[in-house]
């Protein structure tokens with residue numbers, strides 16, 4: 001497949017006209033200028049089109065796709081009244097249709113890969129993982145949510161039953177995600193263990209996830225850390241022996257380079273230092289943080305401690321499923337903090353924010369051949385149709401602040417043109 005247009009190879013530079021060829025899922029040729037006449041007419045693109053990498057979402061919840069906008073509740077109450085009922089519904093047969101809706105909406109906005117949570121219902125989780133892997137071109141880091149306390153019986157029953165069966169081996173990897181273990185035929189899908197957060201997991205459950213992580217170093221761990229002030233109070237009461245929140249996960253063996261920790265808003269210096277030591281990833285979800293009034297992520301502290309940061313939608317607490325709007329949220333969070341505190345904070349540029357939702361998120365999710373254009377890279381890209389007047393020094397800012405899926409003319413996912421409505 002021959003694609004022609006302005007190639008966004010480095011978002012910090014003006015994109016020049018060029019062409020690339022995608023074969024068997026990868027970019028096999030890429031050159032500046034017009035395509036050679038011998039190649040025939042391009043399959044996609046045109047002189048005024050922009051060709052850029054597709055996006056990656058480092059934190060989302062597929063079962064919550066229809067729960068966006070249930071406003072007015074703090075985190076713990078929102079979970080009880082909105083989210084837990086929605087997730088229980090998955091176990092009652094809604095899983096496949098809801099997953100289809102979630103994947104369609106992500107793909108519609110140009111997202112070709114995500115790190116996500118399913119529900120705790122193993123059968124529906126397995127069915128959804130199989131469907132995404134076989135019927136869609138999406139990349140995923142995904143797994144069944146694990147929780148065995150602090151939630152309705154329908155959601156914690158499976159993990160409690162597994163606990164009763166111990167020491168039958170590997171209750172964690174026997175979730176649907178086991179089919180995505182290292183050695184699976186395609187690296188497009190990574191297995192992840194998803195203990196929801198410390199308030200919904202006993203020490204035993206978290207320790208088992210830690211054990212599984214040790215046995216399966218390719219496995220990702222996804223959880224939430226230090227999101228809201230109410231949550232912190234409940235954590236202190238439930239884990240009085242722990243010096244801080246992050247230490248609870250560290251003691252259980254959950255922290256490593258493939259551990260994705262959503263939020264990380266209220267961390268102490270000691271906690272940031274611990275995350276750096278374990279090389280774990282803080283996943284910033286700016287839309288969700290404002291929606292639940294959880295707090296404002298401190299990007300400067302993450303950077304000062306050398307902790308890797310990724311960006312996520314966190315649907316449904318995050319109202320926006322489009323990654324360029326999440327990138328905008330990251331910039332706005334720093335601007336708001338700077339106005340409120342008067343501190344000298346460096347505001348990330350649109351180019352930096354764009355790199356987060358492409359190359360840097362892809363790296364964090366283990367897809368180092370994604371999020372960039374180049375020979376040998378995966379064919380995960382977008383062809384955008386933009387006003388000609390946007391092709392100036394502010395191109396990336398214009399994209400982030402004016403984002404609409406209407407800008408996308410074609411999505412090339414897995415090396416093929418993909419139309420979300422076809423799912």
Ligand SMILES: [Zn+2]
Pocket residue numbers: 059060061224262314
């Ligand atoms: Zn979340």
